[in-house]
Amino acid sequence: MEALLKQVKASFDAWPQWQQTDKLVMGVSGGLDSMVLLDLMIKLLALKENQGKEIIVAHFNHHLRSDADLDASLVESFCHHHQLTYFIGEWQEPSHKNTESLAREARYHFFANVLAASQSQVLVTAHHSNDLAETLMIRLIRGTSFKGLAGIRRYSQRILTTDQGQGVATDLVRPLLSISKAELLDYAEHFKLEYREDSTNSSRHHLRNRVRQDLLPWLEGENPQFLANLESMTQAAAEAYQENFETYMAQEDQLVLALGENGWILDRPTWRQLSASRRRTFLTIFIEERLIADLGSYNKRLLDQLDQLICDTASPNQGLNLPSEWYVQRNYDQIRIFNRSKELGPEESVDDSDFHPLTQLNKWIWVDECHRVGIFRKEQVSHKLLSEAQCVLPLNIDIKQPINYLLRHRQPGDQIRLQDASGRIFHKKLARVMIDQKLPKNIRNQIWLLVDRQNQIMACLPNIKAAHPTIVSQEFATYLFLYQTIEQISKV
Numbered sequence: 001m002e003a004l005l006k007q008v009k010a011s012f013d014a015w016p017q018w019q020q021t022d023k024l025v026m027g028v029s030g031g032l033d034s035m036v037l038l039d040l041m042i043k044l045l046a047l048k049e050n051q052g053k054e055i056i057v058a059h060f061n062h063h064l065r066s067d068a069d070l071d072a073s074l075v076e077s078f079c080h081h082h083q084l085t086y087f088i089g090e091w092q093e094p095s096h097k098n099t100e101s102l103a104r105e106a107r108y109h110f111f112a113n114v115l116a117a118s119q120s121q122v123l124v125t126a127h128h129s130n131d132l133a134e135t136l137m138i139r140l141i142r143g144t145s146f147k148g149l150a151g152i153r154r155y156s157q158r159i160l161t162t163d164q165g166q167g168v169a170t171d172l173v174r175p176l177l178s179i180s181k182a183e184l185l186d187y188a189e190h191f192k193l194e195y196r197e198d199s200t201n202s203s204r205h206h207l208r209n210r211v212r213q214d215l216l217p218w219l220e221g222e223n224p225q226f227l228a229n230l231e232s233m234t235q236a237a238a239e240a241y242q243e244n245f246e247t248y249m250a251q252e253d254q255l256v257l258a259l260g261e262n263g264w265i266l267d268r269p270t271w272r273q274l275s276a277s278r279r280r281t282f283l284t285i286f287i288e289e290r291l292i293a294d295l296g297s298y299n300k301r302l303l304d305q306l307d308q309l310i311c312d313t314a315s316p317n318q319g320l321n322l323p324s325e326w327y328v329q330r331n332y333d334q335i336r337i338f339n340r341s342k343e344l345g346p347e348e349s350v351d352d353s354d355f356h357p358l359t360q361l362n363k364w365i366w367v368d369e370c371h372r373v374g375i376f377r378k379e380q381v382s383h384k385l386l387s388e389a390q391c392v393l394p395l396n397i398d399i400k401q402p403i404n405y406l407l408r409h410r411q412p413g414d415q416i417r418l419q420d421a422s423g424r425i426f427h428k429k430l431a432r433v434m435i436d437q438k439l440p441k442n443i444r445n446q447i448w449l450l451v452d453r454q455n456q457i458m459a460c461l462p463n464i465k466a467a468h469p470t471i472v473s474q475e476f477a478t479y480l481f482l483y484q485t486i487e488q489i490s491k492v
Helices: 002-015 032-046 069-080 099-118 131-144 181-190 205-222 226-255 268-272 276-297 299-313 383-388 430-436 441-446
Strands: 023-027 054-061 085-090 122-124 155-161 167-173 257-258 266-267 319-320 326-331 334-339 355-358 371-377 393-395 407-408 413-420 425-429 448-451 455-460 479-485
Touching: 002 032, 002 181, 023 032, 023 099, 032 069, 032 181, 054 099, 085 099, 099 155, 099 167, 099 479, 122 276, 131 205, 167 407, 205 326, 205 371, 226 257, 226 268, 226 276, 266 268, 266 355, 268 276, 268 299, 268 413, 276 299, 276 326, 299 319, 299 393, 319 355, 326 355, 334 355, 355 413, 371 448, 383 479, 393 455, 413 430, 425 430, 455 479
Parallel strands: 023 054, 023 122, 054 085, 122 167
Antiparallel strands: 155 167, 257 266, 266 334, 319 326, 326 334, 355 407, 371 479, 393 479, 407 448, 413 425, 448 455
């Protein structure tokens, strides 16, 4: 078996999902890298052990070069010759600003379309070791993160989005990452493979081309093993990131409360219990895994500012502007991160500064000068205390799991669980319920909501006149949530 085919076969054999995979979508540009990989994939799937697997070719014409149609013609001709299913897409409105980023976005929308149409969940690309080196060098030049040091991963998972906004869960496989450009060129010459040269690759206008033409040859001249060494380093970085990510995820419920589209709340006391190095590592992971999709990018300054908001005790209330209209707001022991553009409108604006995470049991928390709340073990709540409470909500809490409830005011899109006279359970927008009951706007904005970690409304405080059924019956409750106003609190 030819050497490169052995390496590609080894890459797929090491991928846990390979045996269950029957369809693979492969991005093919018509250039050297993808045409060599396509030829190797045909040989790989011709092996007896891989019978029944199918390659689906996806070519995207960016229309950024006058000869781009020739790339599509080559791919189409190759697929006809080898009787391969193929899709060809076109960038309808090519942009000449921020071209590389927008072209990549359009290309991956097309890949998502092909994955959805072919009912495949696997995308194969022809990134090789030179691509890995170029990408990492560019990240180092521009600045990168802990996760960025992992470079391009051989196996990864992403949610790609079609042109219609449909999410497609995708496994990305890059079987050439240990193979150099020179090896691919030798293979193409040996088997007389036809491929297209991208004329823009010779331009020195793009940083990637300058890295390719100047920096990498110099580094390989200093050490011929540079590409292999770089791959080993990125693999070690990827493993280190993954280990820290798994550690973070095991504690995220205690550190972060997700509010769905309304952002997140960071619990400052819990973050401050971490060591300085672990806190900054976890903040990096939080940004990379939760915020980056909305912010687009970030730098060390943002990490420093968030860390300071967590640790600084001088001023209880502080704010921080983020890209894309996101905002960080610190109020005493909570840091809320939210998008300021998602408001109710000029007549429906609310004061979203008051948030009270309920993460401790058997303890009263004052939400303002007149109201307090707490979650208490059922057996410890006296009849007197029950009679004084304005609201009593049964809860079934497993103390082995993090306690993660939140008291907040209403937000855009809030829905409440209701029950009609026949016992039917349904959901309705909270704003509509309040309007139907003719509650004044100032009262609507003062009502407290108890929500769980899924941001589901458990109770309204004070209760509004709606048939809002309890989720846990008294019989099965282990704890009780209590809400009191100052005139009800016993002065004993």
